[in-house]
Amino acid sequence: MAERRRKNLRTLIRHAAIEKRVRNVARQITRDFKGQRVHLIGVLKGACFFLSDLARAIDLETSIDFIAVASYGRSKESSGQVRVLKDLDSSIAGLNVILVEDILDTGRTLGYLLRVLRQRRPKALRVAVLLDKAAHRKTPIKLDYVGFMIPNEFVVGYGLDYAERYRNLRDVCILPAPLR
Ligand code: IMP
Ligand code: MG
Numbered sequence: 001m002a003e004r005r006r007k008n009l010r011t012l013i014r015h016a017a018i019e020k021r022v023r024n025v026a027r028q029i030t031r032d033f034k035g036q037r038v039h040l041i042g043v044l045k046g047a048c049f050f051l052s053d054l055a056r057a058i059d060l061e062t063s064i065d066f067i068a069v070a071s072y073g074r075s076k077e078s079s080g081q082v083r084v085l086k087d088l089d090s091s092i093a094g095l096n097v098i099l100v101e102d103i104l105d106t107g108r109t110l111g112y113l114l115r116v117l118r119q120r121r122p123k124a125l126r127v128a129v130l131l132d133k134a135a136h137r138k139t140p141i142k143l144d145y146v147g148f149m150i151p152n153e154f155v156v157g158y159g160l161d162y163a164e165r166y167r168n169l170r171d172v173c174i175l176p177a178p179l180r
Contacts, residue, residue, distance in 0.1 A: 009173035026057030046102030107139035
């Protein structure tokens with residue numbers, strides 16, 4: 001893609017590898033919740049591509065919802081002070097909830113969301129993340145489903161953005177520091 005060459009983006013994970021891994025995670029979920037319904041909650045906007053591929057690969061009765069949050073403070077790292085911009089459309093009481101997120105960095109955003117969702121009494125509350133930057137974790141989070149462990153680099157594509165750009169790239173790419 002010309003846009004990508006122009007920005008010097010370096011491919012970290014190719015789309016084919018993402019597709020394969022997402023199918024594997026979906027198989028795991030299908031096994032874990034055999035015969036039950038699952039309710040996927042995507043964290044907007046980054047998780048929307050991952051959620052839509054994952055949902056279509058899960059062989060169970062599946063419903064979806066979305067939540068949007070904003071992190072206070074400087075944009076480079078989340079502060080842990082999180083604000084809900086768009087809440088869920090419906091109750092999750094008694095449901096097998098899987099929170100679907102694009103990337104886990106410090107863990108602060110997800111830590112907050114898990115506290116909020118737990119109070120709403122789901123039957124189960126699991127976490128699926130496409131990318132895990134484990135080296136940068138500040139808040140410990142138990143992850144149930146992980147796509148890929150990645151180094152501590154800023155990445156874009158397959159839903160992930162920098163200033164709302166690059167979400168539509170098929171591959172996950174490293175955005176070199178001088179361009180940020
Ligand atoms: P955390 O609260 O530090 O775990 O931040 C998680 C959120 O920060 C993610 O949902 C992303 O929106 C954003 N984020 C963290 N690392 C990256 C990255 O490398 N690329 C794009 N967004 C990122
Ligand atoms: Mg996000």
